[in-house]
Amino acid sequence: MAIYHLSAKVISRAGGRSSVAAAAYRAAGRLHDDRQGLEHDYSRKGGVIHSEIMVPENAPEWMRDRNQLWNAVEIVEKRRDAQLAREVEVSLPRELDRGQRLKLLRGFIQREFVDRGMIADVAVHEGKARDGFGQPHAHVMLTMREMTGDGFGKKDRSWNxxxxxxxxxxxxxxxxxxxxERAGRSERIDHRSLDVQRSEAEQQVECARAGGQEELAFERERKVIELSREPEPKIGPSANAQEKRGIVTERGDAFRATQARNAQREELGRKQLELRLELMERGRAFIASTRERLxxxxxxxxEALSRIKERVMGEVERPQTDTGRSDMDVRRAVVLGREINRPEAQVKDIERDHFSLEKSRDNERRKAVLGGSELDPNTSRNDKGRER
Structure with missing residues (x-):
């Protein structure tokens, strides 16, 4: 992950410091402090891979010499608490190679410092970070006075x-x-505070979720977890030197405690996010399987309804008897939801049939008693007498 770091501080004589000594240490060189009469030799210091002095176009040639430059600064500053130089420390992206990092650094220094009239003493260091990877960074010592002719003039207060x-x-x-981006890397750095970055990331999560982009929301939520850390306290050069010699310091303990809390917070956040992702995937799988069963x-x-319709239509088209057609009409009406109109059945006149049967039996009995031809029961009595 690309790391952002840019800090600026003033090297002041009030703290007993010397610009000559500071320049010698950062460049891993050997310089003589004419004012104090001291020799500062850091030529055996490791980790310095590049150093140079960048000057404005109108700067005299002697200002390109590190020893002459900073001894001139010490001479022009008369006060005991004089501000000698400004130091800018910046982390270089480890995702870039050495050539790309140096090109980036030079362009930034030229535009922001040298073009304003400052002289920049640049030293590039490559150490090892606490995570075991490289920690490339640069120290840039800047003059604080404007140039006039062949030397230094007044201090430019606008630079403060x-x-x-x-x-x-x-x-x-x-x-x-x-x-x-030019190197084809996806990593990015941000100069804003953690609180501002985290607030923006949280807003991006809400926007993605409101738009139904759950995958994007979870991706941005990972960024929120990364930014949900407390700032790590600075150890300082003195405590850092002691820590390197194996001496445990109070600032070192505070730094390690903050790192432990940040690691624990990040691990807990990632576990919570993974659990939510797992629950979401399970929910999706359940919905998919339920939909498939439905x-x-x-x-x-x-298919069952189609078979029923086929059977009904087949029976409708098959020739039927009157009784069968009547039953089929009933079934069709049931299927189609229509009212059933059945013709009223013919009711037999039981009393009339019974009367006819009784009348036939009476004729037979009369015939058996009288004998002869059958008499018409409708013949009148007078007609019967005449026949006698």
Whole structure:
């Protein structure tokens, strides 16, 4: 992960410091302090892979010499508490190679410092970070006085403006991100505070979730977890030197405690996010399987309904007797949901049939008693007498 770091501080004589000694240490060189009469030899110091002095176009040639430059600064500063130089420390993206990092650094220094009239003493270091990977960074010592003719003039107070430092921080993030993009890297750095970055990331999560982009929301939530850490306290050069010699310091303990809390917070956040992802995947799988079962049941119901319709239509088209057609009409009406109109059945006149049967039996009995031909029961009595 690309790391952002850009800090600025003043090297002051009030703290007993010397610009000559500071320049010798950062460049891993050997310089003589004419004012104090001291020799500062750091030529055996390791980790310095590049150093150079960048000057404005109108600067005299002697200012390119490190020993002459900083001894001139010590001479022009008369006060006991004089501000000798400004130091800017910046982390270089480890995702870039050495050539790309140096090109990035030079461009930034030229535009932001040298073009304003400052002289920059640049030293590039490559150490090892606490995570075991490389920790490339640069120390840039800047003069604080404007140039007049062949020497230094008055101090330029505009270079102390807080807004200028904010501009440097933003410009470094912009330049580094452009360099990362040109190198085909996806990593980016941000000069803003953790609180501001986290707030923006949380808003992006909400926007993605509101738009139904759950995958994007979870991806941005990972960024929120990374930013949900507390700032690590600075150890400082003195405590750092003791820590390197194996001496445990209070600042070192505070730094390690903060790192442990941040690691625990990040691990807990990642576990919670993984659990939510797992629950979401299980929910999706359950919905998919349920939908598949419902689809199968729906298909089976449709097939059964089709078979019923085929059977009904087949019986309708088959020739039937009167009784069969009547039953078929009833079934069809039931299937189609229509009213059943049945013809009223013919009711036999039981009393009339019974009367006819009784009358036939009376004729037979009369015939058996009288004998002869059968008399018409409708013949009148007078007619019967005449026949006698």
């Amino acid at each position: 403006a807080p807004d200028l430092l904010l501009g440097w921080r933003e410009a470094w993030a912009r330049d580094a991100n452009i360099a990362l 689809d199968r049941l729906w298909d089976r119901a449709g």
